[in-house]
Amino acid sequence: MPVIEVTDLRKSYGGRPVVDGVSFAVEEGEIFGVLGPNGAGKTTTVECVEGLRVPDSGRVRVTGLDPVADHEQVARVLGAQLQLSELQAKLTVREALELYAAFYPRPADWRPLAERLGLAPHLDSRFGKLSGGQKQRLSIALALIGDPRIVVLDELTTGLDPRARRDTWELIEDIRANGVTVLLVTHFMEEAQRLCDRIAVIDKGRVAALDTPAGLIRRSAGATVISFTPSAPLDDRDLNGLPALVSIEHRDGRVTLSGTDETVNAVITLLARTHVTAHQLRVTDATLDDAFLDLTEENGGAGPTGATERANTTDRPDTTEEVPA
């Protein structure tokens, strides 16, 4: 049975719909991602799940409870990440943990929690003196202190350096390994791809797609990208005739094609037939970035032109770029 159910959720501000019929269900034990461009309605959606906003219409249930009508009971099963600005700079880590534990009838023991989150050496440090990563870990600890079944993490790793971000990912996996369901709002494709079992891509207040990361990538128009530098020019007619081809790009003597495995096999056959050698041949899968751009309208939507530009980006090293607004 799903632990979170959102059905046809709608919310407008000043007559402008920002959540426009969103539906999804999160199963127990999942890391479920909510991904989308700026202003897509992600935070509004999860705040309705947390009971912090009242929907205009639609139905939200958290373990069968209504987050608005049954707010207190929902607060016991659902841990929300604290806005870090709400913590006083002079409060120590220990004081913050003790204070927040006191809000719950059956809190988790904060000591092992602090240990697990690497906060044990910093118990006497004041909040204002913590690094960005330590602050984030404290905010996760405070979200978990009520011993919730579900935790909502919104833009958890924004502003963290790559190492702190990776450490935080391990923590999130660790939280799930302890049986907690995670609802994760993120901008970072790599984060969503690495962590989430399923992702709802939200665009302009609607669910543009809901699938596993691999499923979203498969939907992307050019799911496989092959690039090489040919030893002699290839005939454009041959390239354009390749099966399942989505895009072709020529740059600095290098050819980059996106399509499917069928395209890749046909290119290899073409190279053999024309006795052309492919130098620095690379075959890569499209990334969630590519799928995201295909699925969200503001970035140009699906189509060969968009895919052509992106074909190049798959060769990039392991980056954690934010989605352009």
Ligand SMILES: Nc1ncnc2c1ncn2[C@@H]1O[C@H](COP(=O)(O)OP(=O)(O)OP(=O)(O)O)[C@@H](O)[C@H]1O
């Ligand atoms: N209280 C409010 N009053 C009026 N407009 C609001 C309010 N809260 C949010 N909005 C607007 O609703 C839209 C959706 O906001 P929301 O924060 O849900 O999006 P988001 O997908 O989380 O965006 P981001 O990734 O930028 O945080 C935005 O245009 C935002 O400016």
